[in-house]
Amino acid sequence: MSGRVRGKRNVLVAGPGERPYTQNQYEPATCRIVNEFSDHHRCHGFAMSTYDVDDRREYYRIEDTIALEFTLLSGAAAHSSDVLHDASPLFNLLSDLHLMDFESQHLLRHISERDRTLANYLKVINKRIDLLGQAVAQSLLRDIGLPRKVSLSEGGISFNNAQPVPEYSHLAIKMVLMPQALGLLLRARVVHCSQRADGQYEIGTEFEALTDSQRQLLARHILQRQALERRQARE
Incomplete structure (x- = not known):
């Protein structure tokens, strides 16, 4: 992969274990910027707006409307890298459904190569599970509250809040991404x-200790939103 910038020539390469993005995939490679001093970078035609200085990463950021709530972490929980679990069994169920679906996609592709009829049947089963997930999400949305506008990337999320949140504090952010009812x-x-x-506070955060599955699920959602925006722009 290569990128064009003003002033200095940069080379964009996929991160370790990441695959190059193609137009018919929802799993993009994260672009790494070799030269961190340039003032503008582009990857595969998409402007990158979130920059992680420590890891030399840039992420494409989208505007979205999602259900979101957060809690402050303190003590050992704030500095741990363990995967968080919610007190709500329904939310954990929703998260597990999407993680299992994501992790089984490569198996479904292998099955499609050998038995198309079986693969089509499994896709129907997946659609049924998606519908159940959406029903669970509707119940969760009532508990989390009204959806709010956010700015979202693989690197972090920004949102408005009625009260300030101390800088450098650690949060547990609970969100449901629509329309696929993805709970994270x-x-x-x-x-x-x-x-x-307007008196509100803009809170900017960066994600910490994401698992590979969580990062890829975020990337897929962001690309799906991009595709939807492009279709709407053409209509």
Whole structure:
């Protein structure tokens, strides 16, 4: 992969264990910027707006509307890298459904190569499970509250809040991404908190200790949103 920038020539390469993105895949390679001093980078035609200085990563950021709530982590929980689990069995069920679906996709592709009829049947079963997941999500949305506008990337999430949140504090962010009803409970660190003209506070966070599955699920959701926006722009 290669990228064009002003001033200096950069080379974009896929990170360890990551696959190059193609237009018919929902699993993009994360682009690594070899030269960190350039003032503008592009990857596969998409502008990258979130920059991780420590890891030299940039992520494509989307505007989205999701159900979201968060809690402050303290003590050992704030500095742990263990996967978080929610107190709600329904939310954990929703998360597990999507993780199992994601982890089984490569098996479904192998089955499709050998037995198309069986693969089609399994796809129907997956659609039924998706419908059950959406029903569970509707119940969860009533508990989490009204959806709110956010700015989301693989690297972090920004949102508005009625109260300030201390910078450098650690959060457990619980969110449901629509329309696929993807439930995620992620660790994040507050990197900025600034008051807006309307009295709300803009909270900017970066995700911490994401598993590979969580990162890939986020990437797939972001690419699906991009594809939807492009279709809507053409209509």
